[in-house]
Amino acid sequence: MSVTATQPTGSAANADHEAFLEVDDLRVHFPTDDGVVKSVDGITFSLEKGQTLGIVGESGSGKSVTSQAVLGLHRRTNAKMSGRIALDGQDLLTLPEAEMRHLRGNKMAMVFQDPLSALHPYYTVGSQLIEAYRVHHKSTAKKVAKSRAVDLLGRVGIPNPKRRVDQYPHEFSGGMRQRVMIAMALMNDPELLIADEPTTALDVTVQAQILDLMKDLQREFGSAIILITHDLGVVADIADDVLVMYAGRCVEQGTVDDLFYQPQHPYTVGLLGSMPRLDQVRQTRLDPIPGNPPSLINLPSGCKFNPRCPYTELVPDRLCFTEEPALAEAFPGHRSRCHIPPEERSVVFAEALSKRGDRADSIKGAADDRSRRTAETTRRDDADDRAVREPERGA
Amino acid sequence: MTTPTAAPEQSATADHPEILRITDLKKYFPQHKAGIIRRPDAPVKAVDGLSLMVRKGETLGLVGESGCGKSTAGRTLLKLLEPTGGTIEFQGEDVTHASGSRLRALRREMQMIFQDPYGSLNPRHTIGKIVAAPFEIQGITPPGGSRKAVQELMARVGLNPEHYNRYPHEFSGGQRQRIGVARAIALQPQVIVCDEPVSALDVSIQAQVINLLEDIQDEQQLAYVFIAHDLSVVRHISDRVAVMYLGKLMEEADRDTLYEHPLHPYTHALMSAVPVPDPRREAGRERILLQGDLPSPQNPPSGCVFRTRCPKAQQRCADEIPLVRELAPGHRVACHFPEERVVV
Numbered sequence: 001m002s003v004t005a006t007q008p009t010g011s012a013a014n015a016d017h018e019a020f021l022e023v024d025d026l027r028v029h030f031p032t033d034d035g036v037v038k039s040v041d042g043i044t045f046s047l048e049k050g051q052t053l054g055i056v057g058e059s060g061s062g063k064s065v066t067s068q069a070v071l072g073l074h075r076r077t078n079a080k081m082s083g084r085i086a087l088d089g090q091d092l093l094t095l096p097e098a099e100m101r102h103l104r105g106n107k108m109a110m111v112f113q114d115p116l117s118a119l120h121p122y123y124t125v126g127s128q129l130i131e132a133y134r135v136h137h138k139s140t141a142k143k144v145a146k147s148r149a150v151d152l153l154g155r156v157g158i159p160n161p162k163r164r165v166d167q168y169p170h171e172f173s174g175g176m177r178q179r180v181m182i183a184m185a186l187m188n189d190p191e192l193l194i195a196d197e198p199t200t201a202l203d204v205t206v207q208a209q210i211l212d213l214m215k216d217l218q219r220e221f222g223s224a225i226i227l228i229t230h231d232l233g234v235v236a237d238i239a240d241d242v243l244v245m246y247a248g249r250c251v252e253q254g255t256v257d258d259l260f261y262q263p264q265h266p267y268t269v270g271l272l273g274s275m276p277r278l279d280q281v282r283q284t285r286l287d288p289i290p291g292n293p294p295s296l297i298n299l300p301s302g303c304k305f306n307p308r309c310p311y312t313e314l315v316p317d318r319l320c321f322t323e324e325p326a327l328a329e330a331f332p333g334h335r336s337r338c339h340i341p342p343e344e345r346s347v348v349f350a351e352a353l354s355k356r357g358d359r360a361d362s363i364k365g366a367a368d369d370r371s372r373r374t375a376e377t378t379r380r381d382d383a384d385d386r387a388v389r390e391p392e393r394g395a
Numbered sequence: 396m397t398t399p400t401a402a403p404e405q406s407a408t409a410d411h412p413e414i415l416r417i418t419d420l421k422k423y424f425p426q427h428k429a430g431i432i433r434r435p436d437a438p439v440k441a442v443d444g445l446s447l448m449v450r451k452g453e454t455l456g457l458v459g460e461s462g463c464g465k466s467t468a469g470r471t472l473l474k475l476l477e478p479t480g481g482t483i484e485f486q487g488e489d490v491t492h493a494s495g496s497r498l499r500a501l502r503r504e505m506q507m508i509f510q511d512p513y514g515s516l517n518p519r520h521t522i523g524k525i526v527a528a529p530f531e532i533q534g535i536t537p538p539g540g541s542r543k544a545v546q547e548l549m550a551r552v553g554l555n556p557e558h559y560n561r562y563p564h565e566f567s568g569g570q571r572q573r574i575g576v577a578r579a580i581a582l583q584p585q586v587i588v589c590d591e592p593v594s595a596l597d598v599s600i601q602a603q604v605i606n607l608l609e610d611i612q613d614e615q616q617l618a619y620v621f622i623a624h625d626l627s628v629v630r631h632i633s634d635r636v637a638v639m640y641l642g643k644l645m646e647e648a649d650r651d652t653l654y655e656h657p658l659h660p661y662t663h664a665l666m667s668a669v670p671v672p673d674p675r676r677e678a679g680r681e682r683i684l685l686q687g688d689l690p691s692p693q694n695p696p697s698g699c700v701f702r703t704r705c706p707k708a709q710q711r712c713a714d715e716i717p718l719v720r721e722l723a724p725g726h727r728v729a730c731h732f733p734e735e736r737v738v739v
Contacts, residue, residue, distance in 0.1 A: 058597040058598070058599060059597055159687070173688045173689070174461075175688060176688065203460040203461055203624060204460075204624065204626065204665065204668040204669050205460060205664060205665060205668045205684075205685045206460075206688075207668065207670075208667075208668035208670075208682050208684060209684055209685075211670075212682070212684065230597065230598055231598075231670070232598075232672035233627075233669065233670030233671055233672045233677070234670050235672070236670060236671065236672050236673055236674040236677045237670040237674075237677050256674045257674050257675070260672065260673060260674050261675075270599060271598055271599065272672065274598060274599050274601070274602035275598055275602070275627065275672060276602075276605070276627045276628050276630065276631030276632075277627050277630075277671060277672065277673075278626055278627040278630060278654070278666065278669045278671055278739055279671050279673070279676065279739045280630075281651065285606055285609065286602040286605055286606055286631065287602070288599060288600075288601075288602030288603040288606060289599035289602070290603075292567055292569065292600070293597070293599075
């Protein structure tokens with residue numbers, strides 16, 4: 001698969017090698033009274049062990065639904081699912097519920113966004129951790145499981161775990177609760193860890209701690225991680241590959257460097273352009289993506305992004321409005337769903353991002369020299385930049 | 396309106412007249428020990444001796460972790476909460492204990508935009524009624540009638556005026572936040588306290604609302620107190636930024652000074668923790684990790700409140716409360732050992 005192709009996988013690099021997690025043309029549709037909600041409509045990706053995939057998108061783009069489908073959390077009576085999800089060669093969509101239960105929390109685990117509602121308020125943290133372990137290790141004594149719980153709470157950086165293990169979730173702060181969630185997910189040494197907005201509810205200082213923790217744990221256990229987030233900063237920090245979702249589809253997919261320096265889809269360009277950045281002196285105005293995300297029941301025809309896309313005139317014959325672009329390779333290891341020809345794209349998008357000042361340097365640099373992956377980013381001269389921009393700002 | 400004649404409009408922020416000043420502001424929430432008999436316990440010191448000043452037409456960013464008292468500070472300076480101590484001066488007049496008609500007149504000048512676009516709009520009222528509420532409460536009939544005024548306001552914030560009779564649930568989060576903005580600017584106030592106005596919105600919608608706030612500010616010479624935990628957004632929108640921790644001011648400076656030459660170790664940690672959407676730059680950044688959690692505001696540490704998590708803490712920090720000192724013009728820091736450090 002293209003995304004993982006850039007990662008040399010050693011002996012297993014033969015052609016029909018299957019990645020640890022393969023998701024192929026996954027569709028999750030929910031029939032409702034108002035029509036079918038196509039939450040996920042044809043997602044394909046793969047993930048190797050020890051790698052982190054970031055899934056980015058706005059609320060309602062289908063990123064959480066995708067991850068819940070992998071874990072088999074959708075009720076099969078409510079959700080219509082098709083495609084293929086293979087974990088270590090085992091197809092999860094056709095697996096009986098009993099076997100699914102055996103995998104869930106064991107081989108694959110999830111860290112939820114809101115730790116307060118994901119933890120049971122009535123039971124101590126310890127008893128919830130012990131339960132998570134003993135469900136899959138029935139013959140293990142409670143004592144053994146508890147010592148494991150204490151051990152993991154210490155590992156995720158909770159001070160005084162021996163005492164904390166007997167406390168209730170409300171006695172923990174938000175960051176500590178999220179650590180408990182991570183400890184719970186790690187109880188059975190999962191090979192696949194799905195983190196659904198694990199740091200969104202947390203302060204930046206705590207977020208930094210949690211992201212560091214996840215990186216450390218990945219190094220230690222070699223797990224594959226799917227990180228769902230809307231924060232491109234978090235993605236830049238932790239992900240190896242990125243999948244950008246819009247209206248239930250993957251609109252762009254590639255390595256983290258390519259995505260940030262040579263984005264190939266107007267939506268990604270828009271996201272990068274609309275974010276204020278900590279490390280940038282302000283330009284006069286942000287450049288938002290106009291409009292709102294579409295309703296998943298009533299999607300626009302053609303490209304799903306066309307009502308918000310500023311580049312539709314670049315494509316002849318109103319193709320954007322009549323035909324949905326395929327997810328095509330823009331360059332090796334990078335795919336995007338856009339009608340604009342790749343050569344034209346890099347010029348137009350670089351121009352759009354050059355409004356962001358210093359980004360232009362790094363983008364043009366990257367376009368000039370695609371082979372350079374290790375070279376330093378062009379450093380800008382802060383003082384000069386500011387001198388140029390300051391007069392633009394009327395008070 | 397009672398705008399003093401004051402300085403003529405000039406582009407330089409420093410020449411804008413001061414409009415709001417708080418001095419040594421305190422807000423304590425009394426607590427009671429558990430049990431049948433209510434015995435008083437140590438109060439939660441949500442805001443403890445905060446001094447700030449806002450000028451006409453400028454944006455003061457107020458940042459800090461959750462629980463640092465930034466929202467309480469915003470509510471107290473609007474007199475939505477009664478201050479425990481200190482003074483609030485609006486246009487040179489002490490309004491700390493204003494009440495009744497004086498307070499109502501003050502509310503015309505000071506408004507608020509709330510974080511939660513769902514919770515801050517009455518679900519049973521139409522948009523027309525919500526945006527017209529300030530007129531009604533103040534007993535004002537705007538020229539041309541309130542319906543016309545409301546529709547103009549709706550158009551102003553980018554809503555379709557025809558949606559006058561719709562209810563809040565028919566709007567998306569970003570549109571609801573626009574309704575909140577329309578309501579806040581209805582009376583043409585001088586100061587708006589924005590409490591996390593964009594943190595509940597998607598990234599692409601965030602930028603739309605930020606631009607709207609900036610446009611309105613430019614038009615009406617509004618002052619914003621912009622409370623947020625997102626340091627990137629604050630850098631974009633603010634002229635000056637104040638960093639709070641556990642109810643106290645840690646550092647305050649104009650935006651560029653604060654982001655480029657921060658002096659307080661807490662500011663360093665806070666800024667270094669924000670991930671930058673640029674993988675290569677991100678890989679080269681050093682992260683200052685803070686240990687532990689925010690201490691209880693009911694029982695804050697002695698001396699410097701930040702010392703329990705500060706990488707530079709020494710004995711002196713436990714013994715002596717650091718005073719807020721002005722180390723450079725406009726750059727105020729509360730630290731015994733301030734040191735410049737590049738963290739962005």
